[in-house]
Amino acid sequence: MKRSLFVFLSLLLLVSLPLQASSRIDSLRVWPAPDHTRLVFDLSGPVQHRVFMLDNPSRLVIDISNARLNTQFSNSGLESTPISRIRSAVRNQNDLRVVLDLSRNVQPRSFLLRPNEQYGHRLVVDLVMPEQARVQQAPPRETLPREQRRIIVAIDPGHGGEDPGAIGPGGTREKDVVWAISRELARQIDADPAFEAVLTRTGDYYIGLRQRVEVARKARADLFLSIHADAYRSPQPRGSSVYVLSQRGASSESARWLADSENRADLIGGVEGVLTLGDKDETLAGVLVDLSMTATLSESLKAGSRVLRNMGQINRLHKRDVEQAGFLVLKSPDMPSMLIEAGFISNPQEEQRLRDRAYQRQMATQIASAIKDYFRDNPPPNTVLASQNNGSxxxxxxxxxxxxxxxxxxxxxxxxxxxxxxxxxxxxxxxxxxxxxxxx
The missing domain is CATH 3.10.350.10 (LysM domain)
Structure with a gap:
């Protein structure tokens, strides 16, 4: 009798134990970029996975353990990607296998992202196209004699793709606002024959903070502008701001908070990296960077002050002076750089202005005017403006x-x-x- 009761209770206990819950794949988002394509699987929980390539024909296999599909993989929207078809099947009863049929060679990489304010758990798979990357990094440009070169302004629209940036109370996404301002700014810069604009990204896709700087450096930019729309924990703050790099800490608590927030965006890239002077020994490299940064920061402050003053003609200024903090995207020792916050997207009234096309054009006009005035007074050597100035x-x-x-x-x-x-x-x-x- 006791043995029967023990067996019954044991079976009852086994039945009552919850089975290990499988994670769901609720959706798939595809973000094409010039040199890679990013796939983002939205998950209900963390997973284990592996990826590997197969040849003849070329395929990428993504095995996801203890997962089930809760959506339909559509083959539409793959036109600008190396993917010709997406297939899936159950594997070992509990696992999921996703197969990407490929039309060209890629180098895959994958990583997991933890939940944030906008999304839950995510599995990210990047399909990197090295040959395409080299083409994009060296776009053909009209060349001028060395003493008559154009001044190159690198314009960096913040965030993009999987990273929407801050989201206003009305649902306005920072990445959309700054993309509109950046495109108009580039148009106005290019309209002057003494200048040329280079965009760090040319569409709605994500690139890492260090890669943004590398695009500007490879273009030999004379100035780097990173365009953003500020956000804070409360809706009250408003106004435009300009930030440059600080080597000694942030100039205010809000500047420190903003720098930390913007630097965290690089986690979406899934890789770490640093800007280096690889051909120099460590001590010499440190001295060169320190000397170069001192001159670069001085020019960043000069140019940033002009931009801030111009923005104050159409919008309230959050702070009267250029602020400083440790922004990762501004850490280039050989190029004056600034981060422009067009306004607080977290403020309902300012959000409405930032999404207005006419106001976006006004903001771009004020920034472009300030940049041109700065370079007319401080023309780099061997440029069209330098020859026009004749040493004035x-x-x-x-x-x-x-x-x-x-x-x-x-x-x-x-x-x-x-x-x-x-x-x-x-x-x-x-x-x-x-x-x-x-x-x-």
Whole structure:
């Protein structure tokens, strides 16, 4: 009797134990880019997986353990990708096998992403096309004599693809706003024969923060602009901002918070990397970077101040001065760089303005005007503007609220040199007065 009762209770216990729940694949999103295609599987929970290639014909196999399909894989939308067809089948009763039929050679990589504010668990599979990447990194451009080259402005629309950036209370996505502003900005820059714009991404896809900088460096850009739309934990903050890199910590708590938020976006790339000076020994590389960064930061502040002042003509400024923080995307020692926050997308009123096409054009116009004015006063050697300037010196007309120390800081010059260049005995200046700015 006791043995029968024991067997009964054991069976009852086994029946009551929950079976291991399988994860669901709820959807698949495909993001084509010039040099890769990204597939994102939305999951109900974490999974284990492996990927491997098969030849004759070329296929990529994705095995996902203890998973079931809860959606339909459509073969539409694959026109700009190396994928000709997507198939799936149950494997070993509990696992799922996904097969991608390929039309060209790819180098696959895969990784898992944890849940964030927008998405749950995700399996990301990238199909990298190395040959295509080389073509995209060297676009044909009209060449000018060396002493007559154009000034190249790299424009970086933040986020993209799998990474929507901040989302406003009305559902406006940061990646859409900054893409519209960046395209218009590039159009206005290209309209001037002395300038040329280079976009770090040319569509709605994600590239890593370091890769954005590499695109600009390979184009030999004279200036790097990363365009964003700010967000904060509460809806009250508003206004436009400009940030440059800080080597000594953030200039404010909000700048530190924003830099941390933007830097976390690189987790979506799934890879780590650093900018290096690979042909130099470690000590020499450190000295070169320090020296170069000092000059680069000075020029970043000068250009950023002009952009900030221009944006203040059409929108409230969040802070009157250029702020500084450790933005990963600004860490290039050989190129002045700034991050422009067009406004707070988390503020309902500012969200409405940011999504307005006319306002986007106005914002692009103010930024373009500031950049052109900066380079007319500070033309790089061997450029069209440098030959037009014929060595004319930089001048600045004092605006309301300016101080001599702030003008010196923005232009990266010593205040004593600024006084000497303008025969000033003290720091008293007046609105409308024109100052000569000595070379920094």
């Amino acid at each position: 010196e930089t001048r600045y007309v004092i605006q309301r609220g300016d101080t001599l120390s702030e003008i010196a800081r923005r232009n990266g010059v010593d205040i004593g040199e600024l006084r000497k260049a303008n025969n000033l005995n003290n720091d008293v200046i007046r609105v409308g007065q024109t100052l000569r700015i000595p070379s920094s």
